[in-house]
Structure formats: C-alpha cells, structure tokens
Amino acid sequence: MNKIIKITVLSIGHLLIDLEGIYLINKQFNDYDFKYIAFFFIIYNVIAFGLQPFFGYFADTKNKYLHFVIIGSILPIVAIFIKDVGIVAIIISTVGNAMYHIGGGVISVNLYPNKAAPAGIFVAPGVIGVFLGIFLASRAFSYEYVIAVIGIIVIVLIFIIFRGFELKSEYKKINQNFVKIIILILLIVAIRGFIGSMLMFTWKDNTVYDILLVAAIFLGKFFGGILGDKFGFKEVGIFGLIVSAPLLLLGYYWSIAGLIGALFFNFTMAITLFLIIDNLGKYKGFAFGLTTLTLVIAFLPKALGISISFGFTYYSTILILVVLGSYILYRVVSLDEKNNKLREC
Structure with a gap:
C-alpha cells in the first residue's frame, strides 16, 4: 500500500508539472507576438524533453532522484508567477519539468523492479496535464494561485511520504548487445x-x-x-x-x-x-531521457510544417x-x- 501511495503522488505530480508548463506558455500567448511564442515553445520542448538525457545522467551518477523531484516540483510554480519575464520563466519551468520527469520516473520504476506497469502509471497523467494546461489558460480567470496551492500540497505530501526514503536501485548487468x-x-x-x-x-x-x-x-x-x-x-x-x-x-x-x-x-x-x-x-534516468529526446526529434517534421x-x-x-x-x-x-x-x- 505504501508503494501505491508513493507512485500515485508522483503521478499526480507529473500531471501538475505538465499542466504548469503548458499553462505558462499558453498564458504568455496572450502577451507576446506569435513569433516569440513559437520560439518559446521550441525552447520549452528542447529543454524539457531534449535535454533530459543529460539531466538523467547526472541524477544517475549522483543518485539525486528525490532531489530532482522536489526541485522539479518547485521551479514550475515559481515560473508561472514570473511569466512576464518571458523566456526566463520558460527556462525555469522547463528545467523543473525535465528534473521531475527524470526523478519521478526512475523512483516509480524502482518501486516495482522488473515491472513495466509503473512506467505507464507515472507517465500517463501527463497527457491530462497538457490538456488542462491549455484549457485553463484559455479561460478569462487566472488560475496561478489555484495551481500553486495544489502544487504546494503535492510537494508537502512528497516530503511526508518520502521522509527517510532510501532508493534501492536494482538493476541488471548491461549486456554486450x-x-x-x-x-x-x-x-x-x-x-x-x-x-x-x-x-x-x-x-x-x-x-x-x-x-x-x-x-x-x-x-x-x-x-x-x-x-x-x-x-x-x-x-x-x-x-x-x-x-x-x-x-x-x-x-x-x-x-x-x-x-x-x-x-x-x-x-x-x-x-x-x-x-x-x-x-x-544503473543509467535509468539517462535511458528515460533518451526516449523523450527521440520524441522531440520525431515531432520535428510536424514542427517544421511538414505534413x-x-x-x-x-x-x-x-x-x-x-x-x-x-x-x-x-x-x-x-x-x-x-x-x-x-x-x-
């Protein structure tokens, strides 16, 4: 039951991280010209997903997954309150996004070794977060404080649930192939x-x-x-x-x-x-990051207008x-x- 609670909270956190990032960039859409928003969107994807292998490798070598989860949860909340500074807010949010994906993803997988289920349970809520981020940003009401309060509650829950937590990283020997x-x-x-x-x-x-x-x-x-x-x-x-x-x-x-x-x-x-x-x-964070980098590359034709x-x-x-x-x-x-x-x- 304790493991289920942990992965549930991490999954909800993933939903919020994606919601916060997409909400931020869509709110900025109302304040900046389209060319700037297009540039911001590219930066968002490059940092949040394209640079995850590097964040992952660092987390793997230093075993800082829980630190990544905490810092990754805080940065996007900070970013939505400084959205007026444009690209700076985007960078802060995307760094947090990348860190949370790596930390939360690896911890989730390690909770249930040799099982694929945790990977899906952790990643799946992200699509809901993206949808809600777009939807809430399109409303006249500003949801920054609502999002921040929910985000802080999740951070507190992570602190409580993972207090004294030691990550037992079980991994197989890397094969020659x-x-x-x-x-x-x-x-x-x-x-x-x-x-x-x-x-x-x-x-x-x-x-x-x-x-x-x-x-x-x-x-x-x-x-x-x-x-x-x-x-x-x-x-x-x-x-x-x-x-x-x-x-x-x-x-x-x-x-x-x-x-x-x-x-x-x-x-x-x-x-x-x-x-x-x-x-x-042991390079699980790096592995996680490789998949997101690949997705960025796969979406490039569409981003460049190729259809x-x-x-x-x-x-x-x-x-x-x-x-x-x-x-x-x-x-x-x-x-x-x-x-x-x-x-x-």
Missing part, C-alpha cells in the same frame, strides 16, 4: 512519435471529443504496462500496434474508431520505456510504419528475453 537493443527501442519510440504527430481526425476540434481522446491516450499508456506484465510484451505491444492501424485510419472520419485506435496505439509506451530502462543498468496529405500516401505511410514498428518490437522483446535467460544460467 545493449547498443542494438537501445537503437531498436528508440526506433519504435520514433515511429510512435512520428505517427502520433501526423495523425488526422476530422472530428478533433470539439471539446467533448478532445476530452475523450485525452482519456483514450491516458488509458492506453496507463494499462499498456499492466497488461504487458500480465500477458507478455510481445502479445500486448504488437497486438496494440496492429489493431490500432486500421482503427486510426478509419478514425479520420469516425470518432469511435479513432478513440479506440488511440487507446491501443499507446499500449507500447510503457513497454518500450521499461525495456530501455531495464537494459541500461502528409490525406490519401494513399497517408494510408500507406501509417500502415508501413505500424508493421515496421511491430517487427522491431518483436525483435527487441526476443533479444531481451534471450538476455534474461543468459543471466539465469
């Missing part, structure tokens, strides 16, 4: 990120459907690891990808197909995150990438299973 496994995992992450950035739904600009889509993504990320632990990573991950492909394509017109497809599509998130963390020994027009190219690209991602996932899990058997010998 780890480079191959890491590259293959990052390819899956890149494929998932690229597909996610290119998907088109005609029904998406509707608040109710937006909420349902967020819920579907949340549930997919949340339950992917849980189901993977129970039924197998190959079975759940590959099933999720293959089934999601036709549903996502049909989802261009039909919302129910798109929503179910989004749920299945996100099953692989927790599985791939766990596998990369599990294969980099695929709806039609044959759109359909074929999605299908080919899903099949490729499924094959790569099969290879990764097979290699990981082989390594685990060798360790037992």
